[in-house]
Amino acid sequence: MIAAVAIVAVMAVMGGLIMVIAIANGGSRHVADAGYSTYPTTSSSEYSTTTTASDTSTTTATRSRDSTASRETSAGSTRETSASRTPSGPQPHHKLADNPLWLDSDVGLPNQACNLSRWANNANASSAFFESARPCLDSVWQQVMNYSKLPFRVPTVKYPSGKNWSSPCGDAGKGWAAFYCSQNETLYIPYDGLQVDQYGNKPGVYLAVFAHEYAHHVxxxxxxxxxxxxxxxxxxxxxxxxLEMSRRNELSAQCLSGTFLGSTVGRGGSVDQSMYRDAWGSQDRGDHNGGPRDHGSDAHAISWWQHGAQKNRMAQCNTWAANSSDVS
Structure with a gap:
């Protein structure tokens, strides 16, 4: 039986946030300290090839920028007030359900081909695979963020090896499949944590993991x-x-991961129906083994990913506006 990949908790460490994927394998799990249309409540056993083409060429009214007062963060550092300096360019909005990322119901990822390096079950080939996927994610997300008048910067991606490694957000160890550190805007994708001995030669599975971590960057x-x-x-x-907030955050990243696979499948690149089908059927990343309820049920992890893949609309991934029963 293939062990489920469970996405685990979020914590603030040394001024940064770390978003982690760890492996649940029937035993202990590695845990970091840690309108809109109807949202999905059930998953589908049959994968769908139907996605909605997105249009980012239309214009919208200029949205106002947030003014954030100085406050203490969870890590104890003080943020500058907007009055102390005037930043240039688009700025992040300290908002959840009403964040500009979700507000335009017609915004989705552009449908474009993504040409990927061939996957093989070794560290060098896997890093080449993710490196080839990165510009595809950079391109589509930059267009969405520019359209939504939000800042965009490409993330760094690192491929640590060994049993233990460090990031500005804290230390990680064997069994951590992937995580995102906000302090240095870096995705960490260790080959030894991807569980390729269980999933085998199924690059769609690993592409969905990569897209999930990229969603945390967004x-x-x-x-x-x-x-x-x-x-x-x-x-x-x-x-x-x-814990409900944690589930909303993780299930939203699940949905956004689905939008990427759904937007690029069948567009003439490497993401074919086989790769899409493997991703579609591997999203049982809910809470297991009596751990904290910080990621949601398997059914919701599956259904939110599939919802994003089918709808390809940012607004459809706004878990912050969903009922509690849809993020349980």
């Missing part, structure tokens, strides 16, 4: 991640309300 750039963490910290990180 959350950070938009201001959603900081707003989420501040709200969770205020509610109590491990309180019922705090």
């Amino acid at each position: 959350q950070a750039l938009s201001g959603v991640m900081e707003a989420y963490w501040d709200a969770r910290y205020d509610a109590g990180v491990d309180s019922a309300a705090g």
Whole structure:
């Protein structure tokens, strides 16, 4: 039986947020300290090839910028006020359900081909695969962020090896499949954590993991991640309300991962129906083994990913506006 890949908790460490994927394999799990249309409540056993083409060429009215007062963050550092300096260019919005990322119901990822390096089950080939996927994600997300008048910067991607490694957000160890650190805007994708001995030669599985972590980068750039963490910290990180916020954040990243696969499948590049089908059927990344309820049920992890893949609309991934029953 293939062990499920479970996406685990979020924590603030040394001024940064770390978003982690770890492996649940029937035993202990590695855990970091941690309108709109109807949202999905059930998953589909049959994969769908139907996606909605996105249009980012239309114009919208200029949206106002947020003015953020100085406050203490969860890591104890003080942020500058907007009055102390005037930043140039688009700025993140410290908002959740009403973040500009979600507000235009017609905005989705552009449908474009993505040409990928051939996957093979070794570290060099896997890093080449992710490096070839990165410009595809950079391109489509830059267009969405520019259209939404939000900042965009390409993330760094690192491929650590060995049993333990470090990031500005903290240390990681064996069994961590992937994580995102907001402090240095870096995705960490260790080959040894991808569980290729279980999934085998199924690049769609790994592309979906990569797209999920990239979605956390988008959350950070938009201001959603900081707003989420501040709200969770205020509610109590491990309180019922705090854990629900964590589930909303992770399920939104699941949905955004789906939008990428759905937007590029069958567009003349490397993402064919086989790769899409493998991704579609591998999203059982919910909470397992009695751990904290910080990522949602398997059914919701599956259904939100599939919802994003089918709809390809940012607004459809706004878990912050969904009912609690849809993010349980």
